[in-house]
Amino acid sequence: MHKIPDIIFLWLRNDIDVVFFVYGLGFAVMGLAIWLQPKKGSSFRLADCLWLLSGFGLIHGINEWLDMWIIIKGDNLGLQVFRSFALVISFLFFFEFGRQIFRLDSPNPSCIRAKISRYLPWWLTWLLGILVLVLGFVSAAPWENVNIWARYLLCIPSGLLAALGLFSYYICQKDVLRPLKVRKYFLISSLALLIYGILSGLVVPRGTPLLSHWINIDSFFAAAHIPVQVFRALCAVAGAWGITGILSIFKWESMERLQIRVAERTRELTKANELLRVEVAERRQGDEKLKRNYEMQGVLNKMLFISLEDISLDEMLIRFIEQITAISWLVLESKGSISLVEDDPGILVMKAQKGLSEPVKNMCGRVPFGRCYCGRAANSGEIIFSDHLDERHENRYEGMQEHGHYCIPIISVNKKILGVLNLYIQRGWHRDESEKEFLVAIANVLAGVIERKKMDEALKAAYIRFQETQSQLIQAEKLTAVGELASGVAHEVRNPLGIILQGVNYLEENIPAKGEDISETLGVLKEGINRADKIINGLLDFSRFTKLDLRPEQVNSILESSLILVKERLKTENIEIVRELKDNLPSVPADKNKLEQVFINLLLNAVQAMPEGGKVVVRSYAKRLAQEKDGVDRRTSNHFHAGDQVVIIEFEDSGVGIPEENMGKIFNPFFTTKGPKGGTGLGLSVSRNILQMHEGLIYAESRPGKGTKMTVILKASGRG
Amino acid sequence: MGKKRILIIDDEELFTKLVKLNLEKTGKYEVRAENKGAQGLAAAREFKPDLILLDILMEDMEGSEVAAQLKNNADTVDIPVVFLTAVVKKEELASGCGVIGSHPFIAKPVSTNELIACIEKNMYKL
Numbered sequence: 079m080h081k082i083p084d085i086i087f088l089w090l091r092n093d094i095d096v097v098f099f100v101y102g103l104g105f106a107v108m109g110l111a112i113w114l115q116p117k118k119g120s121s122f123r124l125a126d127c128l129w130l131l132s133g134f135g136l137i138h139g140i141n142e143w144l145d146m147w148i149i150i151k152g153d154n155l156g157l158q159v160f161r162s163f164a165l166v167i168s169f170l171f172f173f174e175f176g177r178q179i180f181r182l183d184s185p186n187p188s189c190i191r192a193k194i195s196r197y198l199p200w201w202l203t204w205l206l207g208i209l210v211l212v213l214g215f216v217s218a219a220p221w222e223n224v225n226i227w228a229r230y231l232l233c234i235p236s237g238l239l240a241a242l243g244l245f246s247y248y249i250c251q252k253d254v255l256r257p258l259k260v261r262k263y264f265l266i267s268s269l270a271l272l273i274y275g276i277l278s279g280l281v282v283p284r285g286t287p288l289l290s291h292w293i294n295i296d297s298f299f300a301a302a303h304i305p306v307q308v309f310r311a312l313c314a315v316a317g318a319w320g321i322t323g324i325l326s327i328f329k330w331e332s333m334e335r336l337q338i339r340v341a342e343r344t345r346e347l348t349k350a351n352e353l354l355r356v357e358v359a360e361r362r363q364g365d366e367k368l369k370r371n372y373e374m375q376g377v378l379n380k381m382l383f384i385s386l387e388d389i390s391l392d393e394m395l396i397r398f399i400e401q402i403t404a405i406s407w408l409v410l411e412s413k414g415s416i417s418l419v420e421d422d423p424g425i426l427v428m429k430a431q432k433g434l435s436e437p438v439k440n441m442c443g444r445v446p447f448g449r450c451y452c453g454r455a456a457n458s459g460e461i462i463f464s465d466h467l468d469e470r471h472e473n474r475y476e477g478m479q480e481h482g483h484y485c486i487p488i489i490s491v492n493k494k495i496l497g498v499l500n501l502y503i504q505r506g507w508h509r510d511e512s513e514k515e516f517l518v519a520i521a522n523v524l525a526g527v528i529e530r531k532k533m534d535e536a537l538k539a540a541y542i543r544f545q546e547t548q549s550q551l552i553q554a555e556k557l558t559a560v561g562e563l564a565s566g567v568a569h570e571v572r573n574p575l576g577i578i579l580q581g582v583n584y585l586e587e588n589i590p591a592k593g594e595d596i597s598e599t600l601g602v603l604k605e606g607i608n609r610a611d612k613i614i615n616g617l618l619d620f621s622r623f624t625k626l627d628l629r630p631e632q633v634n635s636i637l638e639s640s641l642i643l644v645k646e647r648l649k650t651e652n653i654e655i656v657r658e659l660k661d662n663l664p665s666v667p668a669d670k671n672k673l674e675q676v677f678i679n680l681l682l683n684a685v686q687a688m689p690e691g692g693k694v695v696v697r698s699y700a701k702r703l704a705q706e707k708d709g710v711d712r713r714t715s716n717h718f719h720a721g722d723q724v725v726i727i728e729f730e731d732s733g734v735g736i737p738e739e740n741m742g743k744i745f746n747p748f749f750t751t752k753g754p755k756g757g758t759g760l761g762l763s764v765s766r767n768i769l770q771m772h773e774g775l776i777y778a779e780s781r782p783g784k785g786t787k788m789t790v791i792l793k794a795s796g797r798g
Numbered sequence: 799m800g801k802k803r804i805l806i807i808d809d810e811e812l813f814t815k816l817v818k819l820n821l822e823k824t825g826k827y828e829v830r831a832e833n834k835g836a837q838g839l840a841a842a843r844e845f846k847p848d849l850i851l852l853d854i855l856m857e858d859m860e861g862s863e864v865a866a867q868l869k870n871n872a873d874t875v876d877i878p879v880v881f882l883t884a885v886v887k888k889e890e891l892a893s894g895c896g897v898i899g900s901h902p903f904i905a906k907p908v909s910t911n912e913l914i915a916c917i918e919k920n921m922y923k924l
Contacts, residue, residue, distance in 0.1 A: 565885050568884050568885045569855055569884045569885055570884075571884075572884030572885075572905075572906045572907055573810050573813065573884050573906060575906065575907035576810070576813050576884070576906035576907040576908060577810060577812045577813045577816060578907070579907040579908065579909055580813060580816035580817055580820060580907075580908075580909075580910065581812075581816055583816075583820050583909055583910040583911075584816050584819055584820050584823075584910075587820065587823055587910075588823070604909075607907055611907060618885070
């Protein structure tokens with residue numbers, strides 16, 4: 079009965095081919111593992127020389143399998159030669175690996191390793207290779223001796239260098255490698271290579287060179303009872319395990335690099351994303367800007383278009399402010415106003431507004447230069463911008479909401495401040511250059527339009543004044559001439575009239591027995607004298623500028639007294655009077671008697687226009703004059719202005735009317751259609767003179783066959 | 799009570815003649831008519847009228863000039879003067895007789911009755 083160790087020994091001795099298989103497998107696996115491990119671009123310098131160890135592992139593995147082959151199939155010369163070359167080449171790889179790794183990473187040139195490295199030049203491997211072959215082939219048994227010399231000269235130093243180099247590599251790279259927990263692999267593989275170097279280099283086949291006849295495989299077996307190949311195989315397996323473990327650093331590195339690359343890529347992508355986001359934001363901003371530019375251009379276009387319309391300046395300004403405040407991105411709650419400098423220099427008068435509340439309208443209706451934002455803009459001629467309510471906002475009221483302002487001065491070409499455009503903006507608004515330019519452009523358009531309009535209006539007013547002055551001159555000249563004529567006529571006519579009247583009086587007294595016909599004749603004479611005298615009176619009335627005795631009078635009471643004076647006449651002519659008199663009319667500054675004379679004239683004219691009787695509507699009402707457009711507001715006299723409070727008196731009859739061709743002549747002196755028995759032809763012209771002296775106005779509207787309406791306009795007393 | 803003396807100075811000869819006839823016919827007045835300013839002044843001193851009717855527009859002399867000379871003479875300064883004129887509107891003088899400024903006026907044409915009324919009104923007014 080054998081003991082268990084004996085059984086193992088026996089097995090190992092008899093089945094040594096299995097040991098060789100494992101031995102070869104160990105190295106082959108090591109070689110393959112190294113070969114297959116991607117190391118390209120690694121920062122570990124170890125990667126530069128590992129291929130040599132791979133070469134050693136693969137070739138030496140083949141070598142061991144050849145040994146196995148020989149055991150199974152028997153030896154022959156071919157195999158022996160091939161095997162020997164494989165062994166030498168594998169050891170050359172091993173040596174070169176040892177040499178190179180030993181030279182790696184010598185931190186200090188004065189250390190032992192660095193010193194030894196100097197004796198390990200590149201050609202040493204070649205030299206040793208050649209030496210092995212030479213020493214082998216000079217002997218009697220060349221193949222056996224090549225084997226032995228290769229082991230002595232190559233394997234032993236290889237093992238030493240590789241082991242030392244590998245472990246010192248770990249020491250040098252400790253900082254990097256320690257966290258990877260590969261110390262044991264470096265230790266095991268270094269030890270495995272060292273032991274292998276000794277076992278394989280020192281325990282050689284029995285031969286003649288050096289110690290081979292003394293220390294050899296057989297003597298080892300004799301001493302240990304276990305074939306040396308078993309230990310070598312264990313070294314190979316341990317080395318393979320260790321090296322495979324070491325290779326994990328490349329896996330780790332590639333993982334690390336991957337992570338770095340991922341991180342880099344992520345960074346790049348993040349950056350690209352950021353850029354893209356910025357670009358998108360910029361694009362959006364650009365689009366927004368483009369849209370705004372388009373809108374701004376649109377507003378300017380519309381304003382220019384409006385400026386071509388035939389409307390008053392006030393109306394134009396209202397249209398402008400509507401356009402400007404419609405710019406929703408700029409103007410808060412569509413609120414804004416345009417104020418202009420009018421008759422009072424240094425005062426801004428609000429002419430147009432949008433969205434302003436009553437308190438603001440009242441407070442900002444008249445703003446002196448220098449006060450609040452608008453006044454400051456007018457004072458400095460600079461745009462005043464504020465993104466919140468600050469101390470410059472002097473016009474304040476209860477419950478005022480937080481807001482900002484843009485106040486843009488409207489400046490004429492010759493640097494005169496015409497007004498201020500005031501816009502509400504959001505609190506915290508960020509202004510930019512383009513919107514400033516736009517607002518200046520708007521102000522320029524406004525300045526151009528205002529100046530042109532003002533010039534137009536001044537021209538129009540000057541023209542009207544010119545016309546009025548001209549007609550007044552003509553009228554005055556006419557009146558002077560008529561006045562002289564009237565005085566002359568009065569003197570020349572009245573003296574004979576006086577004689578005739580005295581003569582008639584004389585005859586009345588001195589004809590003793592007056593017949594009917596004589597009395598009648600004398601009466602007719604007196605009537606004739608009266609008529610002639612009346613004409614002279616009318617003429618004198620017309621020609622003479624009597625000073626008016628102006629007092630605040632109630633138009634209605636003057637109308638009533640006039641109606642009383644003509645009551646009898648109306649009754650006999652079968653005229654109905656319809657009163658449409660408004661109560662509580664404002665008083666007018668008037669000469670009661672003169673105005674009475676005018677009203678009587680107009681009433682008698684109406685009576686004479688209705689020979690068959692009819693109706694006269696007498697109307698009175700007050701009115702505030704609006705724009706110069708229609709009806710009574712279409713006036714040319716510069717006594718009246720828009721906004722004046724006036725009292726209007728109308729006499730509307732249902733008479734024959736005035737033919738179109740006569741309308742222009744009715745106010746001319748001595749114009750009459752009533753024939754010699756009618757009037758003097760002076761009634762309407764005298765009336766007009768009286769009204770002109772009252773700074774009033776009279777005009778006629780007539781539809782022939784339907785009737786005539788005479789309208790008198792008088793200014794109410796005082797302002798408003 | 800004797801007749802009141804009235805002096806009428808007017809360059810309208812027919813008018814003065816008829817006024818004289820009409821006034822004297824009433825039996826209350828003694829009338830002297832003059833047709834020239836200068837003669838009128840002389841007549842005023844000599845005739846010593848109670849009232850003078852004086853035309854404003856005369857060929858040789860303005861009525862206002864005659865009036866001024868009357869005022870300058872102690873004999874005539876107290877004689878009331880009523881002006882006669884054809885260029886004043888009748889309506890401005892109540893029933894053909896009134897005052898313009900401080901002067902009484904009669905506007906032509908004037909009837910005898912109106913004339914008498916005006917004379918009576920101004921005769922004793924001093």
